[in-house]
Amino acid sequence: MxxxxxxxxxxxxxxxxxxxxxxxxxxxxxxxxxxxxxxxxxxxxxxxxxxxxxxxxxxxxxxxxxxxxxxxxxxxxxxxxxxxxxxxxxxxxxxxxxxxxxxxxxxxxxxxxxxxxxxxxxxxxxxxxxxxxxxxxxxxxxxxxxxxxxxxxxxxxxxxxxxxxxxxxxxxxxxxxxxxxxxxxxxxxxxxxxxxxxxxxxxxxxxxxxxxxxxxxxxxxAHINKKIKILSIIPEKMEAYPWRGHMGLHLIDEVADIIRKSRTTLIFTNVRSACEIWFQRLLEKYPEFAGEMAMHHGSINRDTRLWVEQAIRDEQLKVVVCTSSLDLGVDFAPVETIIQVGGPKGVARFMQRAGRSGHQPGKESVIYFLATYAMELIEASALKKAVADTVVEDRVPYLNSWDVLVQYLNTLAVSDGFFPDEIYKEVKGTFCYQAMTPEHWQWLLNFITKGSQSLQAYDEYKKVDILENGLFKITSRRIAMHHRMQIGTIVGDAVMNVKFLGGSFIGTIEEWFISKLKPGDVFTFAGRKLELFQVKNMQVIVRRADNAKSSKLTSWMGGRLSFSAQMSEMLRQEMYLANTDKLTPELKAMAPVFKRQRKESIVPSADEFLIEMFKSREGFHAIFYPFEGRFVHEALASLLAYRISLLSPISFSLAYNDYGFELLSDQEIDIQGVLDNNLFSAEYVHHDLQHSLNATEMARRKFRDIAVIAGLVFTGYPGQLIKTKHLQSSSQLLFAVFRDYEPDNLLLQQAYRETFEHQLEEGRLILALERIATQNIVVKKCDKPTPFSFPIITDRLREKLSSETLADRIAKMTASFMKNEK
Structure with missing residues (x-):
């Protein structure tokens, strides 16, 4: 045909x-x-x-x-x-x-x-x-x-x-x-x-x-002009001192109005805890949504998630509060409106979520951006331009992931076995392993057959046998079973099943959260108040606690996202526009913030890098504004603190967000002195990072995941998972052995490499330092915190105070800073 x-x-x-x-x-x-x-x-x-x-x-x-x-x-x-x-x-x-x-x-x-x-x-x-x-x-x-x-x-x-x-x-x-x-x-x-x-x-x-x-x-x-309409939810009154932490709930009435006007609305939050909070607050304030509203995130049980997805298609639900669990592919033709709560930290994620509405060829997608605090309006403004110009992030592929290759070789050895020469050519042809050498390959073969140089005395690490014909094969049934049960590369904290006393399954919670509760404690999960009855065999047994007055909100590790490189660049460009007459509606709405910022300091232009310094009861504050995202700032703060400490013996407390970071100490920094000593030099970054952070501790944590993927530690049988602390101690022991006796171990080297490349984003950090070197450094001695520094300071306070106490403290601080306004 x-x-x-x-x-x-x-x-x-x-x-x-x-x-x-x-x-x-x-x-x-x-x-x-x-x-x-x-x-x-x-x-x-x-x-x-x-x-x-x-x-x-x-x-x-x-x-x-x-x-x-x-x-x-x-x-x-x-x-x-x-x-x-x-x-x-x-x-x-x-x-x-x-x-x-x-x-x-x-x-x-x-x-x-x-x-x-x-x-x-x-x-x-x-x-x-x-x-x-x-x-x-x-x-x-x-x-x-x-x-x-x-x-x-x-x-x-x-x-x-x-x-x-x-x-x-x-x-x-x-x-x-x-x-x-x-x-x-x-x-x-x-x-x-x-x-x-x-x-x-x-x-x-x-x-x-x-x-x-x-x-x-x-x-x-596909040259299809997908129309995306972005609308910012701008509050009537803009706070002059913005702070993170109220999750945008002050705009809950505006959100309710949008929900009422749409057939179906998806409310996207960046983290599961925010998803739980928004669901609860909407239900408390607008009980009429009961029966028409549901929640969807990865820790809720599969049957409930599938029911929610089908109910959206059938238009049985008017609103669903969700996380990235609904980012991809699922076709929801009835969805008319998307609300993004807080900055999505990346253009691709934002466009993906926008595409959930009008999910049909030729239909317009409508997405509302709800800034959880004033500074996020700059993100909204940048995202509008990024979508209009179709600026999308690169995805950086992995190189030399030896842990995944070890797992793969064991997979082939579990089935019919493999001949090394044949598989070497195949693996060498992949992007990830294109730089693999024959020496690397020989090390990997020795690792799966002998357990590497330092583990040769222990039979449990000798997984693959070499048969007479040169075939590499796993012959032990126990090793084969353990391997099949552990195939995969998604490694997180141990999760525990949450079940009612009667036996029905609700979802999963991370072990670290449950470890902080005792029987009788009440927590909110999957839209319900639950009382902890007991923890047994890695299962959390609960009963309903509908009438409980207070409850702890479930939280998950790894909650915060950071800006992508493209998003950081666009955010800076948008910030620089604040000093021009090319103001977007979002930047116009931020007029009170910019006015107050200029009163205390400056709004930096493209050729300026701002450092603010002021004294408070807590000590001497130095705030830096690279606008590079949380992860880069975490590394940069440690790097600069280390370099300053080489010149004078000062110890610092560090705080950071997506816009900048703070060095807090009990003595003032001689800022001109440290600047004259190449504070922002891009030279010796790797050496200084290794000394500034506890790089060994970070690599040790990274090694735990590598050890699980490579099959060095067994995570346990279904329903009998090994506790995280035991996994941690097993992998730490192996890490110490490799570090002390086998420093050229490929998995050990990978742990350090991934720490610097993926966690600390060393490449982006060097580019940021090179950019700062081309700018004029403006040091502003301020009398009090500025609107730009305020979110960083309050973020640090949150670690110590409950949300209610924090809100009271911030209200007092804001009133104090504003009292001399007139």
């Missing part, structure tokens, strides 16, 4: 749906049928799913002209999704095509949620089209006879590639693809990406450096 006839089948199907195919969809179909690989860049809600399901089915029809009568069973295509929640929807989209075309193809899902019975059926007979996750694909590679399963697979599609790129899950995908390319006869590899800056690099990571797959590939852009 020629291409014209195949396209006619697809076009007719589109007509039956009341649709018309876009040029980018036909371009993708053509490239796929020509046997090409590729990366499709298309906005959310533009029909990218059908751009790749359709050619998979058309290719099957082309190879089987009598497809309506005769069916050739066997796996033909794999669709990888980063979120299990998307699997059902992708399966439904594929089934709609094959059923309407009478193609007799079966569609299945394989993920952590797939029942054991279904997985057993798939072992005997794979579906034609399989929807799975990176982890489940690795588990398939850990199955005996996997080569036979994949042999006739002609396509693998990686959805939301931008979400996987720049993560270790993305590295898992790279390794799986390197194997599948070798064992299949005619494999087409396609990625789908909505929002990403470095598209060409993303394509290279997907297909492999200098590979035949890359040479026979295309990059397809």
């Amino acid at each position: 020629n291409r014209a006839k195949l396209f006619e089948i697809a076009d007719n199907w589109f007509k039956t749906q009341g649709w018309k195919s876009f040029p980018f969809q036909k371009e993708t179909w053509t490239a796929f049928l020509q046997g090409k690989n590729g990366l499709l860049n298309a906005p959310t809600g533009s029909g990218k799913t059908y751009a790749l399901w359709i050619p998979v089915v058309l290719n099957y029809i082309k190879q089987n002209p009598d497809y309506q009568n005769k069916h050739k069973p066997g796996l033909k295509a794999i669709w990888i999704t980063p979120l299990r929640a998307l699997s059902v929807e992708i399966k439904q989209a594929a089934e709609r095509v094959v059923n309407d075309l009478d193609a007799k193809m079966t569609v299945g899902i394989r993920s952590g949620d797939t029942p054991a019975g279904e997985r057993a059926k798939q072992k005997d007979k794979m579906p034609d089209l399989l929807v799975t996750t990176p982890e489940s694909l690795q588990l398939l590679l850990a199955s005996k006879g996997y080569e036979k399963v994949f042999k006739d697979c002609s396509a693998i599609i990686i959805d939301e590639w931008h979400e996987l790129l720049g993560t270790k899950r993305g590295v898992q995908v790279e390794l799986a693809l390197s194997r599948l390319k070798s064992i299949t006869d005619d494999m087409r590899i396609w990625g789908i990406s909505a929002t990403i800056g470095n598209l060409q690099q993303a394509q290279e990571v997907l297909l492999g450096v200098k590979s035949a797959a890359l040479q026979n590939s295309v990059l397809i852009h």
